[in-house]
């Protein structure tokens with residue numbers, strides 16, 4: 052299959068010689084990093100299979116894997132199951148659609164996945180009660196997740212929903228909005244506010260970034276058609292992974 056690789060990947064990213072004295076996998080990482088920064092490799096571009104890279108650079112597949120693994124955890128590359136390794140692309144998120152994380156990722160050809168940090172029943176806190184407009188003591192469900200696109204952590208999400216909106220806390224599987232829709236309680240309207248944040252050490256660790264790296268906090272309050280609040284979610288998005296886009300129209304006169 053080597054004949055398929057024209058032009059050679061090494062021609063694209065340059066040779067590994069003359070890249071200092073570090074281990075080979077680091078030299079390869081540096082070469083790929085530079086190629087991404089200089090747009091020699093574009094967002095969403097596929098990398099050749101690992102065995103082809105190993106042959107081309109005359110190194111073991113373990114070395115290739117180690118180099119790529121490091122770049123995946125840095126967020127520069129992403130792995131798609133069955134399809135291979137790609138240059139990670141920033142996600143453009145629309146500000147005018149009331150979409151879910153799952154829908155956002157699927158519409159971009161990415162595979163959404165979550166790691167659960169918490170799935171629990173409780174009573175509304177004073178802050179939540181103000182935001183949700185519910186009386187003190189109202190039962191709620193809390194869902195805390197790390198949200199991934201393919202293998203890349205994209206956001207931390209902390210959601211609180213009033214217990215009336217779901218049959219049980221276990222009703223939420225891969226998607227909160229899917230569970231709310233199945234119960235006839237998907238938000239029909241939402242208010243959002245957004246602000247810039249710097250990730251704390253704890254957040255940074257969960258997202259695989261450095262403490263102090265920039266992020267965006269989006270708070271969403273979702274409402275049913277009848278006006279009842281059904282969701283309060285704080286989403287901390289990685290600043291390096293997202294572009295937020297909105298369509299603006301002039302006011303009709």
Ligand code: 16G
Nearest residue numbers: 151152153226227228229269271284
């Ligand atoms: C999005 C929403 C969040 C919602 C979640 C549901 C923003 C800023 N936030 O992340 O409020 O709870 O989607 O996603 O868009 P899910 O249905 O995939 O669980």
